[in-house]
Amino acid sequence: MSPRGVAIPDVKAQLFDAAERLLLQKGPSALTGRAITKEAGCATGLLYNHFGDIDTFLAALFLDRAGRAGAAMTHLTKRAGTGAVVDNLMDAIETLSAGNLLALAGLAMARPSIVTHLGEALADGTLELDASERAFTAYLRAEQEHGRIRTDADVESISLALVGAAHQLLLTRGPHAADLHDRMRRTTSTLIEAFTPQK
Known part of the structure; x- marks a missing residue:
């Protein structure tokens, strides 16, 4: 009421x-x-x-947004072999940013008290803090099968670098920074070009 x-x-x-x-x-x-x-x-x-209490509320907010982002990320692997690899990855990163999941991850770091409220969700698998990283890894592996990423590429490390870069840029520049998209695209392009097979 x-x-x-x-x-x-x-x-x-x-x-x-x-x-x-x-x-x-x-x-x-x-x-x-x-x-x-x-x-x-x-x-x-x-x-x-x-x-x-406020921590229970913030934990519920985190779980709600994480669930939405996780559902959106499941479509990434289906795009393997179509479009440009960098474009596909950027669309996924922007999905995370639009869902504000990266900002919420910053909230969890700033207020560790909510992490204890997330323990049950972590324990039963409802919350997977590495879900975006694993989605990137699955996508890049699929692109290896399509021959668009070198087979010797360490896709787990590339995925970690992508998520880490997105977190860093968001936390240091804010979600509305004018150069956020351009900086993330340059970073993504640099990583992917290093592991794109030579024609």
Whole structure:
């Protein structure tokens, strides 16, 4: 219910969206219960009625967004052998950025208290912190089979480098930096060109 007693449709989604906006605009330190509910336009107690405490809420936000990003990343391997390898990888990286999963990973590092709330999801496999890295690896292996990535390429290391570069650029420049896309594309192109078979 809102402060005026009017039911709010899909309260959890509204709170998640509000927290995500605050995270992107002001960083992890801005994520207080009062700030989130104010951004969502609802009563402060609403968050605690649904989640108990702020860390439980933030863990639930992380799981929700990770699930969305994971589902989007499953389509990457299907693109092997089509389009340009760099374009396919950049589309996947932009999917992660658009889903703000990289920013949420930064939140987990800034607030380790939420990691304990993620323990059950980690234990039962619901949450896979390396899901994007593994998706890149599977895609690059498929491209090796198509002859578009050298067979001697260490695709696991390339995948780790891609994820690490995306995290670094996002955390140091912010999600709205003008050169974020160009820097990530240059990095991706450099990595892939080094392991593209010579014609």
